[in-house]
Amino acid sequence: MLKTLNSRTAPKCKAPERIVQFGEGNFLRCFVDWIIQKMNDRTDFNSSVVVVQPIERGMVDWLNGQDCMYHVNLQGRLAGEVVNSIDRIDCISRAINPYSQNRAFMALAEQPELRFVISNTTEAGIAFDPACRLADTPASSYPGKLTQLLYHRYRTFGGAADKGLIIMPCELIFLNGHHLKECIEQYIELWRDDLGTDYEGFRRWFETDCHVCATLVDRIVPGFPRKEIADIWQRISYEDNLVVQGEAFHLWVIERPDNMTIDQMKAEFPAAKAGLNVLVVDSEEPYHERKVTLLNGPHTVLSPVAYLSGIDIVRDALNDEVVGPFIRRVQMDELMRTLNLPEDELRQFAEDVLERFNNPYVDHQVTSIMLNAFPKYATRDLPGLKTYLSRYGQLPQCLVMGLAAIIEYYKGGTRADGTPIAPNDAPEIIELLNTLWATGNTETVARGVLAADMIWHEDLNLIPGLTDLLIADINKIEAEGMKAAVADMMETK
Numbered sequence: 399m400l401k402t403l404n405s406r407t408a409p410k411c412k413a414p415e416r417i418v419q420f421g422e423g424n425f426l427r428c429f430v431d432w433i434i435q436k437m438n439d440r441t442d443f444n445s446s447v448v449v450v451q452p453i454e455r456g457m458v459d460w461l462n463g464q465d466c467m468y469h470v471n472l473q474g475r476l477a478g479e480v481v482n483s484i485d486r487i488d489c490i491s492r493a494i495n496p497y498s499q500n501r502a503f504m505a506l507a508e509q510p511e512l513r514f515v516i517s518n519t520t521e522a523g524i525a526f527d528p529a530c531r532l533a534d535t536p537a538s539s540y541p542g543k544l545t546q547l548l549y550h551r552y553r554t555f556g557g558a559a560d561k562g563l564i565i566m567p568c569e570l571i572f573l574n575g576h577h578l579k580e581c582i583e584q585y586i587e588l589w590r591d592d593l594g595t596d597y598e599g600f601r602r603w604f605e606t607d608c609h610v611c612a613t614l615v616d617r618i619v620p621g622f623p624r625k626e627i628a629d630i631w632q633r634i635s636y637e638d639n640l641v642v643q644g645e646a647f648h649l650w651v652i653e654r655p656d657n658m659t660i661d662q663m664k665a666e667f668p669a670a671k672a673g674l675n676v677l678v679v680d681s682e683e684p685y686h687e688r689k690v691t692l693l694n695g696p697h698t699v700l701s702p703v704a705y706l707s708g709i710d711i712v713r714d715a716l717n718d719e720v721v722g723p724f725i726r727r728v729q730m731d732e733l734m735r736t737l738n739l740p741e742d743e744l745r746q747f748a749e750d751v752l753e754r755f756n757n758p759y760v761d762h763q764v765t766s767i768m769l770n771a772f773p774k775y776a777t778r779d780l781p782g783l784k785t786y787l788s789r790y791g792q793l794p795q796c797l798v799m800g801l802a803a804i805i806e807y808y809k810g811g812t813r814a815d816g817t818p819i820a821p822n823d824a825p826e827i828i829e830l831l832n833t834l835w836a837t838g839n840t841e842t843v844a845r846g847v848l849a850a851d852m853i854w855h856e857d858l859n860l861i862p863g864l865t866d867l868l869i870a871d872i873n874k875i876e877a878e879g880m881k882a883a884v885a886d887m888m889e890t891k
Contacts (some may be wrong), residue, residue: 403636405465411438411488416445418506418547420452420517420540422461422493424621428644430516430568432470433674435489440672445514448506449493452519452540458493460640466490468640471623471630473759474647480758481646484634496543500535503543507551510561513666515544517578518568518615526581532592541581548582548608549593552600562607564666566652568615572686575612575653582610609655611663612682616649616689620760647754649675653682684739691737692744693751695778696729699800701767702807706880708815712762716755720885724796726752727888732794736785769822771804772853780854784861793863799887802871803880805847809835814879826852840876844869 401407417434419426437443449466451458461468467490472483496503506512517523519540530542537543548563555561567574582604590597623630623643630641654663660678669676679685697712703724704715715721729751734744755762779797786794808821808831821828827850834846848858848865859865874883 400631400637401635403464403467403638405467408467408486408636409488410465410467411446411491413438413444413446413489413491414511415448415491415506415509416511417447417514417516418512419447419449419490420515420544421519422449422451422457423518424642424644425615425617425619426516426518426568427468427487427640428470428619428642429615429617429648429650430518431487431489432485432644433648433650433669433676435485435487436674437667437669437672438489441668443668443672446489446491447516449490450503450506450543451493451495451497452517452523452543454495454497456495458495461490461493464638464640466493467638468642469630469634469636469638471626471641471643472646473643474645474757475753476646478753482759483646484630486634496536503536504547504550507547508554510555512551513564515547515563515565516568517544517566521569521571524567524569524571524574524577524581526584528588530585530588532589537585539581541578542585544578545582545585545589548604549596549600552603553596557599557603557607559603559607562603562609564655564658564663565608565610566613567611568613570615573612573682575610575655579610606657609658609663611655612653614649614651614682614685614689616693617644617647618754618760619644645754645757645760647675647750649677651677651679651682651685654678654680684737688737688739688744688747690778691733691782692729692748693754694774695733695782696725696751696755697767698771698774698778699728699797699803700725701764702771702803703800703880703884704764705768705819706803706807706813706875707884708813708881710763710765712755712764712767713757713760715764716752720881720888723888724799724884725755728794728796728800732786732796733779733782736782736789765820768807770824771807771821772823772827772850775801775804776854780858783864787861793861793867795867795887798864798867799871799884802844802868802875805831805843805868805872806875806880824852840872841869844872 467488470485470487472481474481494502523540527539530537530539537546551561567578586601593600620643631637654660663678700715704721707721709715709718716725729748734748737744783794783797810819812818830850834843845859
């Protein structure tokens, strides 16, 4: 018989509440809280997490109903080995709804041992709302709530330097910490009159004694494993309604704040000491560029090539005798050569990405990646195309073929096996491609796409050689089919 999961039926961590976490969703529980659990298990970090629900409706009641305990099921490949592990997470002490428990929320600022704030409030969460007021219970925006908490801490401890907090947002926006810091500074200024004589001291304490980090997070988290939950419950012997499933790979890049050194940050947050893939660096930017270029970039071009070749799953594309080598060449021979990090580091990350593409547990549909393919190519692949041309004096043929495949995909219709081709993008882009393809002239199509200012904000026909190569690739796909065109290109390159 399955047991109910709570602190009476399973051992529960008891550690100082040193971390406030804004957000209770799948990603934070599968990524951040899993990392903190490992740090507690493997080092003397000895910290528990208080979860704060960032919006009025959430799932803190579910968490508290299980005494904030749950399991993480990681699946995938690591270092060539198949992983299907289950860990019980018990590092969350309690969960608070600041809308109904505002006093308990603000009292967190009074706890002397508190040191960290971590968040994932979606990309829209880090935003300044001028309607927020210091007296709100609570402020509606996440940065507003955090500013309220920081001010209460400043007042409680009289601006003591050692009571500043380390703030690590995990929202999926570039330079998330920089944006969050700007929002907090805006609230301090907006509330200047309410702060009164505390204004200058609080502003200086935040600037000097609090530490806001930009971070990059990377783990695919599908969430609750509905199809497999009965089997998982049997494995763990508990009925756990908060199981969260994620891939085995993880990466957390933390940019040190201006007022801390890398060594100081590592000492405060000893994740690397616990054997975790957590990097503390001077700048997040090259790692952001690496992820976008070597993970998102190949995804964007493999998807239309695979789908038009009759392949529906990313893993199957990687293992195909034609499309697989195409993906590897895009990544290893073209995109990787446009980045500026050490080659061994880039190669290891690239191999990790290919291993993730080959996850035996996730049937990642290539069509799910095709949404808004043109804007994705503009941000993920076009910079690499330009850099490659600048560095090596020639166009990267696989990246150009990938663009030709996107254009062919947006022609619509059906592929060879009768499966529909249904592009999904902004209406004006769909309309443009329909108009261009209606001419029946591939040169008109290629030139028209490259000239589309709404996509590129420039005329790509001005890139030397690109127009002619793109026309040739589209003609080859039209004449031979996608897979044969790629095979021919791979043989003649």
